[in-house]
Amino acid sequence: DAGITQSPRHKVTETGTPVTLRCHQTENHRYMYWYRQDPGHGLRLIHYSYGVKDTDKGEVSDGYSVSRSKTEDFLLTLESATSSQTSVYFCAISLDSNSPLHFGNGTRLTVT
């Protein structure tokens, strides 16, 4: 398995609170991604990073921000969580822009 660790694995939080999810990799891959998975929608890209301090928006980036200060860590922050952000969040990594993605095991976030 690719060395990808997501933390926490489960989180319950209240509407309006800030939440940060962490993705840590030990593969030294350049690209890192955050997706959310919802029934009927498959996986949708939130943000991705193509290097330290280099990030770009995906198709569902509103309400989310990211940071990548080190190659191995990619943080996803919900500044003020809403119930619509209840989802399973997956981090993925890839060696380059056309290589297969390797996924972490996901973080289940519930916003009440």
Next chain:
Amino acid sequence: GNSVTQMEGPVTLSEEAFLTINCTYTATGYPSLFWYVQYPGEGLQLLLKATKADDKGSNKGFEATYRKETTSFHLEKGSVQVSDSAVYFCALSDLDTGRRALTFGSGTRLQVQP
């Protein structure tokens, strides 16, 4: 923009039955195509891929052929097992759009009964 359309599930089969999961795509360039599989409680794993027209990807008895003329990448397996029960995602990667990430279909759940 790019999009991937998969058949809705769940698909329920008996063990040793033939499997087809349909996938069609819309892309502006010449995408690479992928099938990923997700087992319960886990992240997605790459099952197979094809990078150009008429390529056939294969792995673990699963196959899919990149058909440019029909913009399709259907997943097939000749004889399914209970252990194949999972959710299957079709995806594409199209660098021509500048998007350096995969676009996924909505997933198809496969249930194989003994």
